Amino acid sequence: MTTISSGRTAEAPTVAPDLPDRTPPRLPELGPLELLRWMWRQLTSMRVALILLFLLALAAVPGSVIPQTPQNPAAVRDFVAAHPDAAPWLQRLGLFNVFGSIWFAAIYLLLFMSLIGCFVPRSWQHAAALRAQPPATPRNLSRLPGYRTFRTTAEPVSVVAAAGQALRRARFRVVAEPGTVRAEKGYLRDTGNLLFHLAVLGLLVAFAAGKMYGFRGSALVVEGDGFTNTVTQYDTLTPGRMLDPDQLSPFTLKLADFSARYLEAGPQRGQPADFAAVVDFSREPGAPMQTARIRVNHPLELGGVKIFLGAHGYAPVVTVRDADGAIVFHGAVPFIRQEPTSLASGGVIKVPDAVPEQLGFDGFFLPTAAFDPNLGPISTFPAALNPRLVLTGWRGDLGLDAGIPQSVYRLDTRKLTQLRAGSDAAAGPWRTALAPGQRAKLPGGLGSITFDGYREWVNLDIAKDPGRLPALASAALALLGLLLSLSIRRRRVWVRASADEAGRTVVELGALARTEAPGLDGEVDRLAARLRERLGVADGDGGSDRVLGTGTDLPVRDRD
Amino acid sequence: MVNETLAGISYNFVVSATAVYALALFAYVAEWAFGARSRVGRTVPELVMAGGGDAAVGGVGGDTNAEAPLSADGPGPDGVPAPDAAGVDRAERLGRIGVSLTVLAAGLHLAGVLTRGLSVGRVPWGNMYEFVTAGTLVVVLVYLALLRRFDARWLGLFVTMPVLLALGAAVTVLYVDAGQLMPALHSVWLVIHVAAAVIASGCFTVGAVLTLLYLGLDLRARRGLGPAYIGARRLPDPDVIDRLAYRVFAFAFPIWTFAVIAGAIWAENAWGRYWGWDPKETWSFITWVVFAGYLHARVTAGWKGRAAAMIALVGIGCLLFNLFGVNIWIIGKHSYAKM
Numbered sequence: 021m022t023t024i025s026s027g028r029t030a031e032a033p034t035v036a037p038d039l040p041d042r043t044p045p046r047l048p049e050l051g052p053l054e055l056l057r058w059m060w061r062q063l064t065s066m067r068v069a070l071i072l073l074f075l076l077a078l079a080a081v082p083g084s085v086i087p088q089t090p091q092n093p094a095a096v097r098d099f100v101a102a103h104p105d106a107a108p109w110l111q112r113l114g115l116f117n118v119f120g121s122i123w124f125a126a127i128y129l130l131l132f133m134s135l136i137g138c139f140v141p142r143s144w145q146h147a148a149a150l151r152a153q154p155p156a157t158p159r160n161l162s163r164l165p166g167y168r169t170f171r172t173t174a175e176p177v178s179v180v181a182a183a184g185q186a187l188r189r190a191r192f193r194v195v196a197e198p199g200t201v202r203a204e205k206g207y208l209r210d211t212g213n214l215l216f217h218l219a220v221l222g223l224l225v226a227f228a229a230g231k232m233y234g235f236r237g238s239a240l241v242v243e244g245d246g247f248t249n250t251v252t253q254y255d256t257l258t259p260g261r262m263l264d265p266d267q268l269s270p271f272t273l274k275l276a277d278f279s280a281r282y283l284e285a286g287p288q289r290g291q292p293a294d295f296a297a298v299v300d301f302s303r304e305p306g307a308p309m310q311t312a313r314i315r316v317n318h319p320l321e322l323g324g325v326k327i328f329l330g331a332h333g334y335a336p337v338v339t340v341r342d343a344d345g346a347i348v349f350h351g352a353v354p355f356i357r358q359e360p361t362s363l364a365s366g367g368v369i370k371v372p373d374a375v376p377e378q379l380g381f382d383g384f385f386l387p388t389a390a391f392d393p394n395l396g397p398i399s400t401f402p403a404a405l406n407p408r409l410v411l412t413g414w415r416g417d418l419g420l421d422a423g424i425p426q427s428v429y430r431l432d433t434r435k436l437t438q439l440r441a442g443s444d445a446a447a448g449p450w451r452t453a454l455a456p457g458q459r460a461k462l463p464g465g466l467g468s469i470t471f472d473g474y475r476e477w478v479n480l481d482i483a484k485d486p487g488r489l490p491a492l493a494s495a496a497l498a499l500l501g502l503l504l505s506l507s508i509r510r511r512r513v514w515v516r517a518s519a520d521e522a523g524r525t526v527v528e529l530g531a532l533a534r535t536e537a538p539g540l541d542g543e544v545d546r547l548a549a550r551l552r553e554r555l556g557v558a559d560g561d562g563g564s565d566r567v568l569g570t571g572t573d574l575p576v577r578d579r580d
Numbered sequence: 581m582v583n584e585t586l587a588g589i590s591y592n593f594v595v596s597a598t599a600v601y602a603l604a605l606f607a608y609v610a611e612w613a614f615g616a617r618s619r620v621g622r623t624v625p626e627l628v629m630a631g632g633g634d635a636a637v638g639g640v641g642g643d644t645n646a647e648a649p650l651s652a653d654g655p656g657p658d659g660v661p662a663p664d665a666a667g668v669d670r671a672e673r674l675g676r677i678g679v680s681l682t683v684l685a686a687g688l689h690l691a692g693v694l695t696r697g698l699s700v701g702r703v704p705w706g707n708m709y710e711f712v713t714a715g716t717l718v719v720v721l722v723y724l725a726l727l728r729r730f731d732a733r734w735l736g737l738f739v740t741m742p743v744l745l746a747l748g749a750a751v752t753v754l755y756v757d758a759g760q761l762m763p764a765l766h767s768v769w770l771v772i773h774v775a776a777a778v779i780a781s782g783c784f785t786v787g788a789v790l791t792l793l794y795l796g797l798d799l800r801a802r803r804g805l806g807p808a809y810i811g812a813r814r815l816p817d818p819d820v821i822d823r824l825a826y827r828v829f830a831f832a833f834p835i836w837t838f839a840v841i842a843g844a845i846w847a848e849n850a851w852g853r854y855w856g857w858d859p860k861e862t863w864s865f866i867t868w869v870v871f872a873g874y875l876h877a878r879v880t881a882g883w884k885g886r887a888a889a890m891i892a893l894v895g896i897g898c899l900l901f902n903l904f905g906v907n908i909w910i911i912g913k914h915s916y917a918k919m
């Protein structure tokens with residue numbers, strides 16, 4: 021007798037939803053080839069795919085808890101300093117670069133191997149299923165979850181014709197035979213599922229390719245200064261493995277203006293409201309200059325390279341004269357923001373050309389200066405409403421000639437002496453607070469420093485990712501596949517018409533879905549109702565509607 | 581820029597909604613308590629006919645509850661002796677009051693979210709307070725939508741409880757004054773991304789509530805205890821609830837997928853990379869992978885049922901951690917989505 025399960029497996033490969041899992045893992049006694057095949061079968065089983073998915077999720081966790089070098093190198097340095105014992109171990113395990121670590125790669129590569137091993141045979145099966153006919157009508161329809169029956173005076177031939185027509189109109193694939201109709205629908209579900217898995221694979225490829233052939237970098241540019249897209253002009257640059265750094269697109273640009281607007285009142289006073297930069301650029305040497313505005317969320321795109329606004333700040337412009345009155349330094353010096361909300365910024369000015377001794381200054385730029393009795397000079401607002409440059413000074417050897425690269429934001433004070441406010445030993449450090457245009461004499465006739473004004477700077481984040489659009493396309497296809505797969509039900513309906521002793525025709529309907537199919541009951545009900553209406557019900561036998569209704573759905577509220 | 585009056589009105593709406601949810605919860609609890617004392621001997625369809633009129637939206641009149649085929653005069657399945665029609669009626673009425681109050685609260689809640697948006701001239705999901713008020717609204721709307729389609733009033737108790745807790749936290753600890761957003765947050769993709777994330781989170785939450793209920797009822801069934809009741813109504817079988825949970829998750833998952841994609845598009849516009857393993861991104865990835873695992877588990881032999889349900893709970897844990905934990909403990913580029 022044909023049972024439900026044989027009905028399901030009439031076309032075995034596509035019907036059983038979880039084929040590879042049925043056999044429990046059993047170690048074979050055979051040679052290496054068998055072992056390999058066994059391992060492959062395990063790898064491509066649903067259970068292992070599930071476990072690998074979990075491992076992937078689990079493996080991502082430390083990447084969000086422990087600071088990561090690619091995202092935040094400074095936080096990693098702090099972390100290493102704070103945990104000197106654990107840090108080397110974490111380092112060895114790759115925990116400061118989880119998403120670039122071997123073990124993370126191992127997990128997703130295994131998962132994608134599993135995916136391919138799962139995808140290929142399923143595609144073949146599905147291709148075959150697309151060409152196949154709905155399976156034969158099970159002998160005992162009443163054992164199917166969706167079963168309806170009634171009797172009619174119409175001939176079996178017209179029952180079959182009517183059922184075939186109704187099912188075709190409902191876009192089922194229909195095969196009508198003497199006395200029975202078999203129909204199937206919802207092939208798009210599996211197409212969608214395969215599309216989804218393929219697109220996830222495509223997403224990985226696009227992501228990896230984008231990383232390999234793209235780059236990311238950033239460069240601090242002061243208003244009025246320019247930038248040429250070559251390796252040396254970057255402050256940081258992470259080129260992809262397959263990228264030739266000499267082949268960066270050859271644009272140049274000049275930061276004409278940067279402006280930031282801040283909320284001026286209310287509890288959020290000082291919070292940025294908008295940033296914008298105006299740049300003059302040319303796509304390649306000799307090309308005409310053009311002008312563009314870059315705003316947050318609105319990058320400038322030049323030949324596949326995108327230019328974004330990153331951090332920004334102030335660069336005080338100063339002039340330093342030495343003991344002889346000669347100008348030994350003039351320029352804008354970027355100061356780095358110390359306090360994100362008030363933009364109080366710190367920085368140093370190095371004057372190696374001063375005679376008789378080199379000079380160095382360090383201090384603060386306060387965009388809206390105020391004096392706090394406890395904290396001293398502070399900034400109360402990020403816009404330059406009342407700018408002050410607060411400095412202390414040093415003399416001696418800046419250490420620039422030692423050949424060791426030095427941070428431009430820090431003074432190496434080992435060979436420097438701090439300038440004092442007076443000549444006696446008790447005098448405190450020399451310190452000055454300048455408004456724009458003001459000049460301060462240095463103690464001991466060493467010269468003077470003038471605060472001419474300020475310019476703004478902005479970090480340009482520059483990135484190229486050729487995998488961007490393929491990744492977007494893959495993601496969109498994955499979403500499409502997912503929607504198809506999760507919203508469509510693959511289901512089969514059979515109708516049988518047979519004569520009973522009284523010369524009437526018994527009509528039986530049976531339906532089966534491969535997976536959970538809410539609404540299948542209703543669908544069969546509607547079909548049964550239509551057939552009853554078309555064929556007429558033999559008197560006294562309206563039939564039974566829920567002989568074996570699935571009974572597994574929530575009761576639906578009756579609505580009209 | 582910020583309309584303070586409107587912001588105040590919004591806050592009052594949300595607080596009133598919270599109060600009305602509390603009343604609704606009270607009604608559901610009372611229904612449960614009364615029903616537990618008096619339920620027996622009546623099938624619910626009879627009751628509904630006796631009870632007459634319908635409640636507001638999602639009222640319960642006309643339901644057929646074929647799942648409660650208790651005989652009219654014999655003892656109930658738990659062996660409780662005599663029917664107490666008056667008590668059952670009262671429980672039924674309380675349940676309907678609960679639904680009406682929920683609808684009322686949802687109306688106030690919606691008004692609160694809308695006025696918040698109007699007060700700042702932007703979409704009202706820019707910080708955690710706003711995210712929670714919008715997300716809980718989605719939870720309630722999903723419940724009411726289920727109620728329109730299914731005989732699912734038993735969910736009321738389990739939905740209003742977490743909503744009440746979350747809203748209570750929102751109006752007290754999470755509250756921030758209406759304000760402008762950081763420039764990086766001025767983007768249509770933000771609007772789309774967060775809207776999708778809010779909707780998906782709300783749906784996931786309803787799924788989690790159903791899953792917990794499923795696990796509880798399943799445990800009960802395995803212990804050999806009789807069917808569970810809320811008021812006079814028998815709860816559906818664990819399997820039925822499990823299936824409903826699956827449908828809710830299967831509805832939410834593509835929305836979450838879309839939210840992650842929209843977020844990536846926004847990140848690309850704002851920072852020049854669509855994926856950078858920022859903690860917020862990492863946790864939405866983890867959540868996504870765990871729910872993909874859940875969907876897999878449902879079709880994997882040996883993982884269906886309880887194991888799959890546990891996976892879904894892990895997924896909801898990840899979702900909540902992303903929403904609260906990451907904002908509070910972990911600093912990333914997203915950290916200006918402040919409390």
Ligand code: HEM
Pocket residue numbers: 037064065066069131132134135136138139212213214216217220501502505506535871872875876879
């Ligand atoms: C990158 C890894 C994977 C992800 C993110 C993923 C995700 C998903 C999701 C979300 C679903 C449910 C939606 C749908 O039915 O289309 C699904 C279904 C499915 N996946 Fe995967 N999957 C992955 C790998 C695999 C692998 C390795 C296999 C095979 C061993 C596999 C086999 C299946 C099958 C057979 C279904 C259909 C379930 C059904 O019939 O409802 N998947 N997958």
